[in-house]
Amino acid sequence: MINSTLCYLERGDDYLMLHRVKKKDDLNHDKWIGVGGKFQEGESPEDCILRETWEETGLTLTDYRYRGLVTFVSDAAPTEYMHLFTATGWTGTPHPCDEGELAWIPKADLRKLPMWEGDKLFLDLLEQDAPFFSLKLRYQGDRLTEAVLNGRRIV
16 A cells, blocks of 8 residues: 655645656656655655655645545555645745646636546545545546545445
8 A cells, every 4th residue: 555645735726736747657647636745664644745745846835734535446556545735835946846747727727637536526625625534536547436535425
């Protein structure tokens, strides 16, 4: 199993999004996602999101919130526990990302971009300011076949 983090930096009505177009053999190739990545040994979710955000953006988070746990089950990869964050404060100067192109995208336009179907579910929860949640997403290839929110099936 894999532990990872994902963060949506929020600036007004925009999120900082990463268009994954630079890495070879990338499960997220051509998808738009937040910033984040895999835990290193000994890291907490907060340690990981701070490190990954700095590595991918050059920004140091100063105001962030742990929003939920997303469990990805896929026929194409090991099970992944993704710790989901949002952030409204940071310092630093942005730098290019070696995994893709960073862009501020209006929240209203996000669903028009290529993204995982399950991402739309947790983006809805973020926008509704839902309390801390557990969301399980099951995929066959790129197709979402099941979604379970706090133990209740929703897809």
